[in-house]
Amino acid sequence: MMTNKRIPTIGKGLAPLPLNRRDIRLDDAFWSPKLEVLRTVTIKDVFDKFEKSGALANFDRVAQGQRGGHQGPPFFDGLVYETIRAASDFLAAAYDVQLDARLDGYISRIGAAQAAVGDGYINTAITLACPEKRWGAQGGDQLWSHEEYNAGCLVEAGVHHFRATGKTSLLTLSVRFADHLCAVIGPDPRRNIVPSHPLAEEALVKLYQLLVDAPDLARTLGCRVNPREYLRLVRFWMDHRGDHQERISFTEYAQDHCSLYEQPEAVGHAVRGMLLYAGLAALAAEEGSSRDYTTLHRLWRDVVERKLFITGGVGPIKEYEGFGYGYYLPPTGYIETCAGVGLAFWASRMHQLFGGAEYLDVYERVIYNNVLAGISLEGNRYSYENPLYSQGSMHRWDWHGCPCCPPMLLKLFAEMPQLILTQTGTDIYVNLYIGCKAQVSLPAAHVNLGIETHYPWDGAARITLHPEEASTFGLCLRIPRWCRTYTISVNDKAMRKVARTDGYVHIKRLWHDGDQICINLAMPVERIIAHPFVNGLRECTVIQRGPVVYCLEGVDNPQVADPVLPPYPVFAYEFLPGLLGGVVRVTTQAADGAPLVLNPYYTWDNRPIPKEHDWLRVWLRQQDWYTLRSELDANPRKAWGQTLYQPIPSCPPL
Ligand SMILES: [Zn+2]
Known part of the structure; x- marks a missing residue:
């Protein structure tokens, strides 16, 4: 079992330890x-x-x-x-x-x-x-x-x-x-x-x-x-x-x-x-x-x-x-x-x-x-x-x-x-939404915990707690940076007011055996642009859904030469269990009406590809990029600040 004797206290209190x-x-x-x-x-x-x-x-x-x-x-x-x-x-x-x-x-x-x-x-x-040249001696x-x-x-x-x-x-x-x-x-x-x-x-x-x-x-x-x-x-x-x-x-x-x-x-x-x-x-x-x-x-x-x-x-x-x-x-x-x-x-x-x-x-x-x-x-x-x-x-x-x-x-x-989970002795942190069964030993309780999810293809996850006996501790759910809207319920009761600090929603209460927490992270298909200072990526966007970055490969798009996205493309997506080990595929249309098929970037180069279609694009050319970016720049709540990547609006301003 991990011990807590080395935990430093740095400003924010106890730092989290990974599980064994x-x-x-x-x-x-x-x-x-x-x-x-x-x-x-x-x-x-x-x-x-x-x-x-x-x-x-x-x-x-x-x-x-x-x-x-x-x-x-x-x-x-x-x-x-x-x-x-x-x-x-x-x-x-x-x-x-x-x-x-x-x-x-x-x-x-x-x-x-x-x-x-x-x-x-x-x-x-x-x-x-x-x-004779150990540690750089004799000219090593x-x-x-x-x-x-x-x-x-x-x-x-x-x-x-x-x-x-x-x-x-x-x-x-x-x-x-x-x-x-x-x-x-x-x-x-x-x-x-x-x-x-x-x-x-x-x-x-x-x-x-x-x-x-x-x-x-x-x-x-x-x-x-x-x-x-x-x-x-x-x-x-x-x-x-x-x-x-x-x-x-x-x-x-x-x-x-x-x-x-x-x-x-x-x-x-x-x-x-x-x-x-x-x-x-x-x-x-x-x-x-x-x-x-x-x-x-x-x-x-x-x-x-x-x-x-x-x-x-x-x-x-x-x-x-x-x-x-x-x-x-x-x-x-x-x-x-x-x-x-x-x-x-x-x-x-x-x-x-x-x-x-x-x-x-x-x-x-x-x-x-x-x-x-x-x-x-x-x-x-x-x-x-x-x-x-x-x-x-x-x-x-x-x-x-x-x-x-x-x-x-x-x-x-x-x-x-x-x-996936870390703990500080008083709180359990859910860092990654990955299905698992775990045991966490807190001073207050020994807790068995399960996560069920279809992440990264779906933003819903259910966490079930089994403390050995009813105990009070904090459960902290990470809200990923890519996520803009989410809902949380405890035992099917929606939580209306949730405190969020350091990227986590903290829920501290008396937990009982079988308590269930459901989180649903909205996961739309989005277009991301890079900071205005990234010269090489001007007039380009990337397609992303949840944490997954998408790419275009010639093998799926043999008719496409140099795709350009329209200002407001419409995206469709579907989970295909038989494709590339099971992925959500995204489809849309280029500005010239040509259909575009995108798969997760990590799956690229996994199929035999005829030489003439052997190409990959992650950044896609984007029509009206300067106008789309200026909508973002003009919104003070979305000022670039320290952000390197931001989504652009999916529909025109009202
Ligand atoms: Zn290496």
Whole structure:
């Protein structure tokens, strides 16, 4: 059971904690089949492909004391650990004897490699190719070697594997490496090394949290350092970005151009940035200061108000997989799957640090659109880039020389159910409308809770509460940012006055066994336009319904060349259970009367398409765009303010 002893009190009171993965069972028409594909197809596919490309054999070579012959990029070790982390979360949700045994086999090979090196360090690329270049010594290339990244992935996998299985086999290896990091990196006489590719920051916070939750564990594992040392190392890393004494600068590319606390905006490699900020949020939840909170708020606002694609993706620049300047959001942008995953992790950490639904709005946007598009419906083809425009050049791949995205995506979706509900000890937050059965332990009561819904195709959800005995607590229902009208009833009685703060409706009362709360979020088809500063999207709109962004593909619209929407199109929509795994399809007419057929963006490129119809559009040309926008601009209640995307009116002004 999660304990509340670490909950920080930040302005708004208690911050919310996610549920333990074991305490929530998914039962959802949309997500259950998808997660089952990930568990039964993708995990196996990814492990098989790693084995085939030599990622596991690298550990064997190190264990056998060989030199040379490393296969794949230097971060292969980390990708294997990431897949073990994801597989562990799936094991926690549903035990699978074969998967458990497969993980045991990998862990013993990793352990043999670590034992052969002897001091807790593992990085197969460095050990096989250039052991004298550890941590950038002798001209080693830290930007490329990913030593801290691999270490972080191992630490995190160990924590997740232990939480899922109760086994200490991988966690022991994690602790050895973490102790080694603490011995080598830090203030004088240790070395000024910061992760060129972040991830270890959040990982060490997780390890610290585990050892605080289970104080006897450190002794069992033979920890050589006090677990607080892990937090100190993370703080050292945060404090020493931009401090280039006795090391080279990783520049803006790796957010190392100046002190993190002074960085005015999100720059550089987007995945590195997202994981760095997630790490800072994780650290701040343990020992935050106003400097951390200000930094996090500043960077968050920069990303969500100026650098977020409509699908929740980030990072338009292909050359360095990174951020551009503000409002540079071209439909041909790079938009890497890993960057979207990183943003979702950061959003989750921000919610846990500060509370509030705005972080879940971003989380929801990115999981239903950008990240889901990163994998085929069959679960065995993947993408780096998730463009919003294609003329036939972009398709998912079977595998890749740099297969970073599949493990990242697996980690996110394996963990996602934990965020459906969070709790502060006094309130239960319903963050995501996803069908499930869960148990939540509040000091006041142990509550079993069920959510039934057909989201994201329908905005209705029914929540049934089963407190062990009648108890008073708060139930907080998230009102998504896309939703403009909604109704709520408790035991069939409509609630007329509902208080709404931080994006949630709070209902505090004495709850009885069987109480039912129904929420209905109106989910019309809408056209969205981007902020006037987004030059590349002038005269364009996107079609969205609820959290789902729609796209036009040539395969459904063979007669259409360059669609233009009329000022006030009429939309129809229908749930088609046999189409693309079951989707709501939207239809309308172009300005020239041609029928247009739209499907959810995440489903694109899942059907064989003749070459001449191999195209994709997310942003559609819009007739009378300036007039439509001026209606919006003229309405002071809908002034742009900090908003990056807004719906335009569906009918002319009276
Ligand atoms: Zn990637």
